[in-house]
Amino acid sequence: MLLPNTPSPALPVPLYRQTYVQVLVAIALGAVLGHFFPAFAEQMKPLGDAFIKLVKMVIAPVIFLTVVTGIAGMPHLNAVGRVVLKAMAYFLVFSTLALVVGMVVANVVRPGAGLNIDAASLSTTEIATYASKAHDMSLTHFLLDIIPDTVFGAFTSGNILQVLLLAVLFGISLTLAGERSKPVIAFFEAMTAPVFKLVHILMKAAPIGAFGAIAFTIGRYGIGSLQNLMYLVATFYFTALLFVIVVLGTVARLTGFSIFQLLRYLKAELLLVLGTSSSEAALPSLMEKMERAGCDKSVVGLVVPTGYSFNLDGTNIYMTLAALFIAQATNTPLSLGEQVALLLVAMVSSKGAAGVTGAGFVTLAATLSVVPSLPVAGMALILGVDRFMSECRSLTNFVGNAVATIVVARWEGALDRDALSATLASGGADQATSAVEAPAE
Template sequence: MKSRLTYYILAGLVAGLIVGLGLHWSIDDGTPASAAQLAEIAGYLSIVTQLFLRLIKMIIAPLVFSTLVVGIAHMGDTSALGRVGLRSLLWFIGASLLSLTLGLILVNLLQPGVRLALAIPPATAASGVDAGAFDLAKFVSHIVPQSMIEAMATNEILQIVVFSVFVGVAITAVGEKAQPLVRATEALVAVMLQITNYVMRCAPFAVFAAVASTLAERGPGIIGDLGYFMLTFYIGLLLLWAVLIGIAFLLIGPRTRYLVRYIRDPLILAFSAASSEAAYPRTLEALDRFGVPPRIASFVLPLGYSFNLDGSMMYMTFASLFIAQAYGIDLSIGQQITMLLVLMVTSKGIAGVPRASLVVIAGTLSMFRIPEAGLLLILAVDHFLDMGRSATNVIGNAVAASVIAKWEGGLDPRGDDDLDAAARTFPQA
């Protein structure tokens, strides 16, 4: 089923392209009436995508809670938890610096914004993105939930992680008396994974609707207008993929090729749906197949969704400097490094913020006196850029969990023959 699902998702993507472009070309005649009709059709199509994303959000909170609690309980002691947590944060910081720096280098080399040569807009011009939606002080205080029920109801992943850590540590401290609770939570994990299988069957329809609605309303022109910017950004993402997978080869060895094979499904799902969150359950399953112990995967992966969004971080430096180039604003190396460090800090608070990357970019632009209205340049193609960002986030978190499992000596030591057999049977699983 899993392999067939991959092909169904790809088929949905292609069908969405065909239907979306067909609708746009058949209806659009340049009049406001046709634009309104296309917007209405896109609105109806997007209902399918929104339903799918709501189904994903429905299972994320209980799945993160149950897998994380079980994982911590199986670690056996708090020292192991602290060690894994420290190694995870160190990896996340290193990966963040890598992503931001690579974006900085590429945008300076490829100069995607220079050819636009736009006039600086009035100071009163706005982008429509609330730059004040992120505040570091509020983020720090917001880490700890004031209510576990509220955190789950609003899908605040970082708050759920904090609460789950407390529950897992407490279960470890209580010991034998808490074993019924551990067994019940393990049963909850099994149930949530089964629900995930049901939900994933809707993915091809959601992918079709998402692509069709975007192209029907906006047409192919939005890709052509900023085609060079999109091309250079995707070149950057592919380089980041190569670097991350290369590091995994150095630290894990040739078995990394099986990790690449196993994360194919969540990667395609994240790309097609433009949502890292949609791929979370499948990424968890892929890591388990690769041999990452559930106690590590269920701890590192939720943390990664708050602290290790590699694709989003590369986008922040890339987009910020692209806008500066478009307006002919020359930033010194010192200013660019300062921007990188600012983004390094602020990017750690973007989980759960609507249009998170754009929000952080908007706040950063004002710090360096770059017109915030420049965000309007990239808003039209943000959906297509988000597809690449989401897929990159999946790769970054899968590599992080695998490397940390290797450091912990917990990566399943199956031989290549076993892995080859698993790889042969996996597509038919």
């Protein structure tokens, strides 16, 4: 979003003041601290947690203001339904494709083959919490949880979909109210500027948050913890990279842009997601950058928050790959029918992951419980390295939602293709108001 009356800088921002460089340095320092001083590094966890809480604090107002003002600016209300339907169609197709890709790679590479682990010997103590959460992930529970208990409860629950539902309904009501709603719309539009300025301020702490999160991860689990399960981790990263470059890259090319230019444009946000293992940490910045790249404000406001719950490509790849890894490691044969059933259940359970802490692991527990022969206790095999795979899940989810926003905007005829080409070609370097690269005032 280009804020009014914001002058462009005469000189480019120095490299050392660009947050993506600072985050990269912080990640490296955190990894070094975690490796050589693990006990001390574990104490850095509050830094990462605090930063994520700061960002989550502003997610609700960012989504609410963006969606309400976007819908109020639409000429016809049927445009809202049209955008949502197109977005959901896209999410369904590519989320399912991600599940299929994970399943195919797992059957071809077979990362768990040869481990010959007796499922009865595995401890279920550590996974009991995740398994219990999985019982709350039914479709009915998920749908009812979208409705907040109160209007203000939507802003305090931490559930993105509750804020989105309230924003859509309120935006529609403002449109139906006609002329009488203009002062309210003007107020919300005026509120948008300081809220995004607040986002800019909070992003200054991104390097600190990334440092704390990565230091804790390496200090707690150690780089050596990857050795025994390196094949699974490497397979997952390879599959996610394959999905981004081949599948999303093809979609990007058909839409008229390069996936590599998009990744370059979002480099600061991607590093932030890598450092914090949370795609939510970069949600406000993603919305702002998508608008700057030529996507209509109303489309961004509807697609991005919805995609964070319904378009989890990385989580979907992880679920089928991890499920088949457990089956292979415990020598549990799965027929084609059982694998298809696993895939169908994963399509539903992944949607119930919205707002659940440790969503990838929780949804895996819910999915495994559907196939009786598949030992849920096998999750203990990957618990130690799940934290390392969560970064890849978050990165893939983030890129998938960025691509989805541009695609839906083009389908809706709400994409300024000239702005998209110019912004991606420059890598956003000429934009002074970036949420993560703005110079200090």
